[in-house]
Amino acid sequence: MKSNLLAAVLATSIISLTGAAYAAPVAGSETVGITVQEASIAAAGWSAQKQILHKPVYNDDKKKIGVIEDIIVSPGNSVSYAVVGVGGFLGIDRHDVLIPFNHFKAEGHRYLLPGANKAMLKSLPAFKYTK
Template sequence: MRRRAIITTVVALLLALGIAVEGWAEKAKVEAPVVGGAIVAVNVEVVATTGYRASKLLGSDVYNDQSQKIGKLDDFIVGSEAEVSVAVVSVGGFLGMGSRLVAVPATLVESNDQGQVVLPGATEEMLKALPAFQYAK
């Protein structure tokens, strides 16, 4: 008897979850804005699947355009306008000891065909010469 009650509860929960997800998906649809009589729309599936996940980039080695390792991507800083404004790079040190953080404009960070994080024209010495980055308290 108890087993039947558990199965009934699980089935009801799954059905409710399915209805909730379907309702959420319908709410997520956005009406296409009209500009000058033309419908302007964005394919959300395409936008959501292009680019790189931050969780996959953080901790990645940073290279220059000569394929020299110059640091490690430590963090991103998101500005008040919800844009990534700064990339925080760990530079120097050995096996994580003695390294320090520096900030570079996120607009300078690129990726190459292999998916590596690249700072074109940068060298490890240039990054070491930047002021140390400190998080706001």
């Protein structure tokens, strides 16, 4: 009896891992979760927490001009903007501005904002979150 139960559990696990005969959970009319292929693609992507947030932004002269404080995802489900904090100390008197993500150049683990400097970023309108 125990071997039949163990065999059933193993078969269910194998089927779940391979995706064959797996009934994905559904919320409303949408399937919850992702396929194995989607997980593979996501794993090759960037982690906002580990690779983007709170990372310094440099200019062409390799001088630090700000820090990526947040990312904004547009209603179309794409990362559209980075909130870059300029100046200040420990968040006090920091000037946050929105910069389109496609303006950045990734150079290794550094984010470059070509043609920018601190004064130019501080002259941009401050970004304020809606309440």
